[in-house]
Amino acid sequence: MYSAFEIRRALANPVRISLECNRLFYRRGYRRAYNTSGVDVFAEDWDSLILLDACRYDLFERHSRLPGDLEARESRGSxxxxxxxxxxxxxxxxxxxxxTANPQLYRYREELDATFHDVIHVWMEDGWDEEYGTVLPETTTRYALEAAERYPNKRLFVHYLQPHYPFVGSETTFDKGHVQDPEQGQDVFWLRLTDGRLDVPRETVWDAYADNLELVLPYAESLMDAFEGRTVVTSDHGNLFDERAFPIPMRVWGHPKGIHVENLIKVPWLVHETGRRKEIVAEDPVSEGRTVGEDVMEDRLEALGYV
Structure with a gap:
């Protein structure tokens, strides 16, 4: 179940062991692949869905001025x-x-085995910003508007990376790049905050996170203005900021997978309607889509802290 490297890494940092024990609790010893009590987003009624990556509910509630009716939903993942x-x-x-600006569908494409009419991977070479190590919201917006024009009779699922780090335009350095440890491999800064190797005030991290949401909100609103029908704005998961995880009590930063505490799975669900509803039609996939080398994918994933 665990590789030799994973075992060595856990022994070198007991925080990983505690995180894994909590994960085993929520996933019932890996009998559950995800949070089964979360909302099935594709069973919901919408024409367009705008996803803000790693946006917890209270952050959105405090900062969003987007039009529509807001409620909280439970996500199927952390x-x-x-x-x-x-x-x-x-x-x-x-x-x-x-x-999508996020490489995760492509990374797990064989395991997920999902069939869309089309997938537009914005994060591939022409959509990736090398300076910031992410996809900027204006780039995702441009691709989304082009897709809306090209596919007027399809549901449109638009996945922004923000407010997920890196914190674009912020002067912070802790979220830029990652530490390579000979025993533990790459360590994203969330883990270093959790185990105490990195000491940054909570307010500093929270403010950078909030600024990243403020960055993307105008672009999300521009899509809401452009899209007709029923548009939902939501997130895939939240984020912890030195908050308790259970059942093993520990303070955690970031969004470790499989740990289903409130601020990791409580997400916004904002519904806005304007104009006529779409006439949605299912059709065969348009193509197999673009591919990139594994090295390109790994570089993108590393910049976002996924490897």
Whole structure:
């Protein structure tokens, strides 16, 4: 079940062991692949769905001025891969076009085995910003508007990376790049905050996170203005900021997969309607889509802290 490297890494950092024990609790010893009590987003009624990656409910409630009716929903995951596993795995989604800045669908494409009408991987070479190590919201917006024009009779699923780090435009350095440890491999800064190797005030991290949400909100609103029908704004998961995880009591930063405490799975669900509803039609996939080398994918994943 665990590789030799994973065992060595856990022994070198007991925090990983505690996280894994909590994960085993919520996943019932890995009998559950995701949070089964979370909302099935594709069973919900919408024409367009805008996803803000790693946006917890209270942050959105405090900062969003987007039009519509807001409520809280429970996500099927505390990480993007788990969210996708709970919502798209093995599904026929031929009525949907997925415009995504996040590489996780591509990374797990064989395991997830989801069939969309089309998938537009914005994060591939022409959509990736090398300076910031992410996909900027204006780029995702451009691809989403092009997809809406090209596919007027499809549900449109638009996946922004923000407010997920890196914190674009912020002067913070802790979220830029990652530490390579000979025993533990790459350590994303969330883990170093959790185990105490990195000491940054909570307010500093929270403010950078909030600024990243403020960055993306105007672009989300521009899509809401452009899209007709029923548009939902939501997130795949939340984020912890030195908050308690259970059943082993420990303070955690970030969004470790499989740990289903409130601020990791409580997400916004904002519904806005304007104009006429779409006439949605399911059709065969348009193509197999673009591919990239494994090295390109790994570089993108590393920049976002996924490896």
């Amino acid at each position: 990480g993007t891969a788990e969210f996708l596993r709970g919502n798209v795995a093995g599904r026929d989604l031929l009525d949907t076009v997925y415009v």
